[in-house]
Amino acid sequence: MLLDALTLQLGYNATLVAIGAALLGVAAGVTGTFLFLRKRALVSDAISHATLPGVGLAFILMVLLGGDGRWLPGLLAGSALTALLGLWLVQWLSRATRLGEDAAIGAVLSVFFGFGIVLLTVIQTIPAGRAAGLESFLLGSTAGMLYSDAVVIAVGGLITLGLVILLRRPMILVAFDPGFAETTGIDTRRTDLLMMTLVLAVTVVGLKIVGLILIVALLIIPPVTARFWSDRSDHVVMIAGGLGGMAGYVGAAISATAPDLPTGPIIVLVAFAGFAASLMLSPGRGVLSSFLRHRRFQAAVHMRQGLLALAQEQPIYEPLTLRLLRRAGLVRADGVPTDGGRARAAKALRDERRWTVLRSMEAHEVAASLYDGLREIETVLTPDQVAEIDRRIGLPKGVKP
Amino acid sequence: MNTAEFVALTLSPLLISVLSAVTCALPGNFLVLRRQALIGDAISHVVLPGIVAAFLVTGVVSAWPMLIGAAGAAVVAVVLIEAVRRLGRIEPGAAMGVVFTAMFAAGVLALEQSDTSSVHLDVEHALYGNLESLIWLDATGWSSLWDPVALAGLPPELGRIAAVCLGVAAFTLIFWRPLKISTFDEGFARTLGIPTATLGIALVVVSAVAAVAAFDAVGSIIVIAMFICPPAAARLMTDRLEMQIAWSVGFAILSAVLGFILAGYGPLWLGGSNAVSAAGMIATVSGLVLALAAVFGPCRTRSGASAQG
Known part of the structure; x- marks a missing residue:
């Protein structure tokens, strides 16, 4: 059964999900590495929770305009907008006030998420929203994934991956030595912002499969795991991408074998199993x-x-x-x-x-x-x-x- | 709305949300000052697996096993984070991210796998609570406050959160001096013989208990928002810890009351008919309070001294 799933023999939908999850995993692992090396892994938590009000607002707007509220690209665009606002607020709070970045992250995360929940309860009361199923963005839902959804995810993942490859040198430099990066003429703040935008793109693309609460795991766990296996940044990036892709693929395959195995949590747990094994067994830094x-x-x-x-x-x-x-x-x-x-x-x-x-x-x-x-x-x-x-x-x- | 309806339908959820807000805001002050604000985030995520584990062990949805399960999960999470950080030599933020997401995923998986269709236990409930359902049906008016029969019908969450609130306040008062010193100058605290490591763990445990008790009533969103937003806003209002705590309690009460009223009556004023999520609205209001403090607060900048001096 699992072998069938791993070789994509379990039907059209399972195949779509597995390929989509693998692409998402690669994009998340690669992008997350820069975030991890920059020691700002948990900023992604704020970004991902800040997508929720965007999803709600986009739904309401699309219904008001007379369209179908569940059109995925529209929802993703909305979520990207509020996530960007949340990201900007985190940066602003930790720069302009005396609050630390941790407090800024926690505040943005909880407030945006709370407001998103308010919007979800509003949506439940509008007639077209009865069966909206926007809750599926919390934990991801791959049950009714359409071909068009998979295309959106694949294209989004590939664009992100391409941008990461283009921008990898300045991002590495800023991650290891921001002072030196400045002297070589790299704008640190703009590079940071670009990195965060890529993280945001991965988050938005991943909403459908793993949901906004667990997408953070795909951004953090593969890079941390990869760090156990190499001290060279380019290797860590590649290993993290490979591990993320593998976790996505294997996780999606496992979850396709039984009805009550939710995709998102399974992917995260597969990634975590890889982490636990590396923590114990890696040759250089393992326990x-x-x-x-x-x-x-x-x-x-x-x-x-x-x-x-x-x-x-x-x-x-x-x-x-x-x-x-x-x-x-x-x-x-x-x-x-x-x-x-x-x-x-x-x-x-x-x-x-x-x-x-x-x-x-x-x-x-x-x-x-x-x-x-x-x-x-x-x-x-x-x-x-x-x-x-x-x-x-x-x-x-x-x-x- | 007449008084009888107010006492029956509004008083008890309002009190619960105010008490939850205050319970979380008190330890939140120290967490924010110690740059450990995200511990609150991690704790509120791992409460779900704790509750699910308690349910799987006992087979019933009842309050005490779940409280214990959730508190246990919080302690396990803190220990695991520390273990991952030390054993793997990983920076704390990433260690936290690894642990709490994995535990949350395990909780969701266990929930899906177990047969919980017959009981009221689901992810949505865990995330945004069921504040609206904590009503006091036995009340007929203000006079019910003196009626022992009616008082027995109060939602049990109210008693629990009140007890935990008192406990947290007592902890803050009793350990005020060591908490204050070790928060601002850990080295100095150690030379005075204050066991800073133990105190740090105690603070995390108290936060976990606060989170779990508040979570039980209002879901995990309010918990994170109340841990961080009122203390952070208070931090921008004053340089003195005593004043900061007072401000944070004030902000917490304000957010809870205003958020609750806006959630219940706001849609009616705007012509709608259904109330929106009170937990979400309280979090939103606390965010607005923080935003105002961040723009206008007298001590908002990093220089330390306030504008006057």
Whole structure:
């Protein structure tokens, strides 16, 4: 069943939804990356909630003009207008008053949404609005998606994607170093505004499929997930687009397999599953890899300290150190060093002495700064240099009995 | 409209909306000052999964399990946000966005999957509450206020929100000094021995309880609007925290009363016949109040000092 859905065998409507959701996911992931890198992810929350009054106003206007209130492009145009107003208000409140951007976002989000709800209750009372079903914009609804709706979504998604590709360089620059961007002649404020307009476009396009409450997730989760897999901005953008597209496609396919699996939430949960997996498993920043890295570091420190203690014939009480030394075959079960252990311990102590000498040599200041108690001195110096240091330390002296 | 009708149909939802507004505005002041305003946003989104989870566990729609479920979900969300932020080294805004949208989506999915057709539990209700239905049918006039039989018919939401309102006010009063100091200068507060981390969590929990109690009555929109708009407007009116709280309570009451009246009677004045969403209207009015404060407020700019001095 799921396989059928993934290979687009579940009928016309399911195919439309899956393709539309995939395109939307790509556009949202790519656009959201810039928003995330600019550390303004939650501005999208204000934008998306501010679309609701626009939908209501557009519906009322279209009905008053005698048309069909549910014409999708009209509704989307209306939602874009109020979202733009909301965006402008967020910028203005956080710039012109002492309120922080967070308060501005929260205020715009709740007030616009509240006003949108008022308009929805007004619409319920006008005769043509009885079956308007504008509530479907809250959480998205793909049940009755038309071919024309899918075209609107696809074209909107593609235009957004094209604009992002054109504008990616200034947006990256502004995201990482606004000051430097200014000096290279980029208008930071206009770039920010363009970025926000793209976010707005994605939001508006996504209203039909995932709804205005959850579109934020498509803008935030794929970029955050992609960030786990790369430190290069262009890679993050591409991975985020891929992840977003995949979440949209897989989510839409899963939701097509059963009647009571709403598309929007499923897409979001698929994206979140990707996030959770990346949080745990990503090689660089994942929880698992940092845990392993920590364990390796811990073992190296214990090993080193254990060897130094052996060389100086101090007793070792730390159980972890003893266990590590025993496992490496350097001490016996009763804590007495083996021959191998004695050799390694002597080497460790000599290395420590070599580092001390090295750090007193001004010529090797850079090499000496690499000292962290764990690094093998051979990785820093050539054999000649090590031999030079050994000459200063001197050879082992015989001890008279 | 005569008095009997007013007491029966208007008094109790009006009181509930005023109390909800005040309950949220009080902790909202500190959230706005600490730049944590969006915690309120996150909490109000995760209340839905909490309520659905409580329903799935108990199988009935009753107040206390849902309150506990919602408060639990708020705490889980805060913990998760913090965990994602620390483990993934992600900036707080994005961490919040990841967590609350995913939890909200899970809540919607669980709601669609479970058989809730027989009970009054749906997404719309969660978003904009059912303020209009919280009427006091047993009342026959002002005299009902002294009639124990009629008083027993008061909607239970009124008692709950009143209790929570008192609790939040008590929290603010009792911890006034540490809250104030740690909000403005966390380092100094720590040198005084104030447990700032615990206090921060306590503030979030109190906000969650306020949000849940108010949500129960008026839906999640008013909750976000009341957390942020009245305190933000008050912030633009004064430089003193005491005055700011007073202003914010005033603004909250004003928004609730004005919004409620406009929602109930505004359409009638304009020739319509049906009332519009009171919750939405209250949020709208609080936004207008904030807009006025942002344009005319004496302390609206960032320089700190007011125009006079």
